[in-house]
Amino acid sequence: QVQLVESGGGLVQAGDSLRLSCAASGRTFFRLHMGWFRQAPGKEREFVAAISWSGDTTYYADSVKGRFTMSRDNAKNTVYLQMNSLKPEDTAVHYCAARNNIAVTTNPKNNYWGQGTQVTVSS
Numbered sequence: 833q834v835q836l837v838e839s840g841g842g843l844v845q846a847g848d849s850l851r852l853s854c855a856a857s858g859r860t861f862f863r864l865h866m867g868w869f870r871q872a873p874g875k876e877r878e879f880v881a882a883i884s885w886s887g888d889t890t891y892y893a894d895s896v897k898g899r900f901t902m903s904r905d906n907a908k909n910t911v912y913l914q915m916n917s918l919k920p921e922d923t924a925v926h927y928c929a930a931r932n933n934i935a936v937t938t939n940p941k942n943n944y945w946g947q948g949t950q951v952t953v954s955s
Contacts, residue, residue, distance in 0.1 A: 834858045834944040836928045841949030844918055848953070852913040854928030854946060861909040862886075867936035867943075868902065868913050870924035870951075877927070881913060882936050895921075918953045926951050 840852040867882035881892045881902040904911040928946040929936040
């Protein structure tokens with residue numbers, strides 16, 4: 833079992849930056865593939881970013897590529913999502929996801945999930 837706790841959300845203006853954090857516990861962190869998803873009101877949950885267990889590989893949704901950067905600190909069992917140049921369309925609840933030895937984009941319903949953190953970007 834894996835427990836995930838997100839933090840760092842908030843209300844910002846368009847063009848501002850935020851850094852989300854996700855602390856994991858309960859399983860050997862360095863074997864976990866990690867990712868971020870988000871869900872806006874009335875929309876389905878969508879993929880945002882992911883990182884391999886080693887941190888060597890990251891991949892992003894086209895909508896955030898060039899603006900968001902995902903990283904991990906295995907010594908702190910934590911992943912981060914640095915979000916720059918935020919847009920109103922980034923407004924959503926952002927969820928941290930984890931999966932043991934499998935990418936979080938493979939059958940996402942089988943991921944471990946955090947409780948989510950709200951990001952609101954005003955225009």
